[in-house]
Amino acid sequence: MGMNTEHWLPVTRQSDRETVGYLEPLHSDYSQVQPRSVLGHPVSAPSDFVTGEDLLLERGISEVAEHWRLTDPQLPNALAILEVSPEGIIVADALETKALVPTERFEVEWPDLIQRLVPWDEPTS
Incomplete structure (x- = not known):
């Protein structure tokens, strides 16, 4: 069995509603998150919510190809x-x-x- 991803927030592009990654909360108030790719890999150091979300939106899902x-x-x-x-x-x-x-x-x-x-x-x- 894998890790509990219940609290991971999907980050989706507004244009096509495609999920581009996830924000894993490191604190219960989401003040620090671990941005993760659609594969679940960490894509940067932990960050604040907005920075993590922007990073994932900018990054996209090209890695899947x-x-x-x-x-x-x-x-x-x-x-x-x-x-x-x-x-x-x-x-x-x-x-x-x-x-x-x-x-x-x-x-x-x-x-x-x-x-x-x-x-x-x-x-x-």
Whole structure:
């Protein structure tokens, strides 16, 4: 079971109501919050509410389109995020997904607090 996210506040863009991240309260009055990405990763140092909200709105969710890798199990290829929801984060081989080839899917617990998903670095030859 993951962390209790009951008090995390979703931050949504007004234009399309898309959730761009969450503010995790560090104090019961939300005077200090931990801004978190849609994956649940911390995206900056703790801040006041308005600063955290502005940071998440400015940041957006472009990271969902990026390629990722799992720290465990180690897989040879870049992964694409197919779905992010409180039920979990679904990832699969990015190239096979793009080619519409059936491929194994992996589920990562949401929020990904232990950061099993990390940004993919292209291997250098």
